[in-house]
Amino acid sequence: MASIDVVKVLQLENYERALTARGIQTSMHELEKGIPTVCKAHGIKPEDLQVKGCLLIYRRREQDMPLAQPPDNASPEQIVKTEGVRQKMLRLACAKYLFRVQDRRLATGLIVEDGRLVGLQVAETKIEGRKAEPIPGTEHEIRAPLVVSSIGSVPEKLSGIDMKGEYYTFSGEDLPRYTGTDHVFGVGNVVTGQGNIRVSLVHSQKVTTHLVSNYMGIGDGSGDISGIYSAAEERVAAQAELIEKKIEATPPLSDEQVAGVEQHIRALQERAGYSSDYDSWIAKVTPPDLE
Numbered sequence: 001m002a003s004i005d006v007v008k009v010l011q012l013e014n015y016e017r018a019l020t021a022r023g024i025q026t027s028m029h030e031l032e033k034g035i036p037t038v039c040k041a042h043g044i045k046p047e048d049l050q051v052k053g054c055l056l057i058y059r060r061r062e063q064d065m066p067l068a069q070p071p072d073n074a075s076p077e078q079i080v081k082t083e084g085v086r087q088k089m090l091r092l093a094c095a096k097y098l099f100r101v102q103d104r105r106l107a108t109g110l111i112v113e114d115g116r117l118v119g120l121q122v123a124e125t126k127i128e129g130r131k132a133e134p135i136p137g138t139e140h141e142i143r144a145p146l147v148v149s150s151i152g153s154v155p156e157k158l159s160g161i162d163m164k165g166e167y168y169t170f171s172g173e174d175l176p177r178y179t180g181t182d183h184v185f186g187v188g189n190v191v192t193g194q195g196n197i198r199v200s201l202v203h204s205q206k207v208t209t210h211l212v213s214n215y216m217g218i219g220d221g222s223g224d225i226s227g228i229y230s231a232a233e234e235r236v237a238a239q240a241e242l243i244e245k246k247i248e249a250t251p252p253l254s255d256e257q258v259a260g261v262e263q264h265i266r267a268l269q270e271r272a273g274y275s276s277d278y279d280s281w282i283a284k285v286t287p288p289d290l291e
């Protein structure tokens with residue numbers, strides 16, 4: 001999904017520039033409806049604009065691209081159907097944004113000239129299940145003025161945080177707990193490694209439901225974490241009681257003091273350009289191109 005977004009945006013930029021150079025004014029929003037459609041509306045053939053455009057390379061097969069996911073415990077027919085959906089989505093995106101795709105290609109090295117990246121060394125791949133291995137003897141060069149890598153998201157290296165390869169060290173699948181401490185849990189991509197909103201959402205709901213139900217004492221008893229928070233709860237309850245007593249004993253502000261606070265707030269708001277109400281302020285500061 002990220003790679004399609006990237007090639008799409010670059011293609012919109014490329015074609016907008018090529019059209020502008022021909023004196024045709026268009027916009028990214030118009031082109032997003034489909035580059036061939038816009039070209040046709042202006043009586044021009046996309047190929048006449050001589051845009052070489054982007055090439056998207058992918059190490060597995062087109063039908064393996066995670067553009068759609070099969071349901072849990074999918075049957076072989078459902079998997080075949082999902083593969084068909086993926087190919088169709090890719091075909092539609094190519095037709096609309098005119099980028100090229102080469103599947104089963106793996107970047108094996110960089111081509112650097114005069115200290116600048118000028119392309120990639122690439123090999124064809126052999127696919128077995130999820131494995132994509134380079135095929136010896138198929139190495140070749142792809143030269144390009146711009147290379148964008150879109151290989152999933154990996155956690156940032158933070159000093160003091162243990163890592164195994166590119167990942168933080170979490171243990172346990174249902175309740176992924178960072179191994180360096182007993183009260184830090186992970187949700188989403190950082191644990192599943194799957195770059196997909198739905199997978200992250202489902203995973204985070206599962207983990208947080210587990211934590212909350214355990215806290216409320218309505219869990220199934222697995223992964224008990226009460227030891228982590230019981231001491232903190234007692235400490236916080238004692239602090240809250242102290243705060244409550246202090247507030248009860250504190251005399252309320254006088255009318256003049258309240259008026260002084262309100263005046264101070266108004267002065268700060270005016271300094272930030274907030275002079276009447278929220279609706280008119282947000283209308284004033286909303287960027288014109290916000291969708």
Ligand SMILES: Cc1cc2nc3c(=O)[nH]c(=O)nc-3n(C[C@H](O)[C@H](O)[C@H](O)COP(=O)(O)OP(=O)(O)OC[C@H]3O[C@@H](n4cnc5c(N)ncnc54)[C@H](O)[C@@H]3O)c2cc1C
Pocket residue numbers: 001002003005006153156187188189190194195196197198200
């Ligand atoms: C361009 C692009 C297009 C995509 N398109 C799609 C799509 O169409 N459909 C789809 O399903 N998926 C898409 N994805 C993938 C999807 O965005 C991710 O899989 C999903 O957002 C992961 O959710 P998450 O909550 O696990 O992590 P994230 O959304 O990455 O959230 C992690 C959060 O942690 C914060 N964070 C990181 N480090 C720290 C730190 N040290 N301290 C405090 N905060 C920190 C980050 O700022 C971020 O807010 C796309 C991704 C990209 C980049």
